[in-house]
Amino acid sequence: MAGRLRAPTGRYGGKTAEERKSERRRRFLDAGLQLFGDAPGYRATTVSALSEAAGLSTRQFYEEFRTLEDVLAALHLQVNDWAEGAALAGLAEADGLPIEGRATAAFRAYAANVTGDPRRLRITFIEIIGVSPRLERQRLARRSRWVDFICAEATAAADRGEAAPRDYRVAAAAFIGGVNGLLHDWSSGWVDASLDEVVDELVGLLLGILRPAGWRPEGV
Incomplete structure (x- = not known):
């Protein structure tokens, strides 16, 4: 019917919530590979530094992981x-x-x-x-x-x-x-x-x- 609202698809920016979650996790892991595996190393990395390297927020970090x-x-x-x-x-x-x-x-x-x-x-x-x-x-x-x-x-x-x-x-x-x-x-x-x-x-x-x-x- 013309004018009927479509049901929510759960997609944002062309991606599902699960796809966005997977991408965030990948970005945190990529950042971890760089910071832990190069400089400054695991023990000198903070959640803030990792989140910044991933281009994400600390709030998003704690949605994916409990700790570094x-x-x-x-x-x-x-x-x-x-x-x-x-x-x-x-x-x-x-x-x-x-x-x-x-x-x-x-x-x-x-x-x-x-x-x-x-x-x-x-x-x-x-x-x-x-x-x-x-x-x-x-x-x-x-x-x-x-x-x-x-x-x-x-x-x-x-x-x-x-x-x-x-x-x-x-x-x-x-x-x-x-x-x-x-x-x-x-x-x-x-x-x-x-x-x-x-x-x-x-x-x-x-x-x-x-x-x-x-x-x-x-x-x-």
Whole structure:
């Protein structure tokens, strides 16, 4: 009927309330990545500074997060999700290859992702450390997920006869610690090597774990 008022759509500026909320959250996380991952760092950032960097108000901040720690926690998970996605994509591209090719593809993709943006490295390896018991539990839980990743590949390689059959959990935990330490030191300029050399070293370490002295692949 002509002249009848349309029912409210909940849209403003062409976006729904949920879309606007998602955009605000993204802007706060983008600002957190910049301020926490570069200067001044998580501990020197205030809610006001983060809100200003995001181009939003402190009132909008508290509509999305309770504390700055919540932003850091979300960023830590996001950075790890990006890195895990890259490693899985590398494995997918190496599908059907022997363990050497699979490990090289996975670590090359992972290393390129985590070192491609120094801010991600700082959040993962520096800013998250010692903040609170809650974030320490999250950090260790995420590291455990990487250990599971290595164990799954090691077990699959053993099933194919490419690695020694054993429980790899302790070895995988030690290896992940080495990965984190080496990439952090390399990104800081302390290790004088190319990224390809770093990846080759990591693959060599992993193969040494999978194939201890005296063990030979089936058929050799």
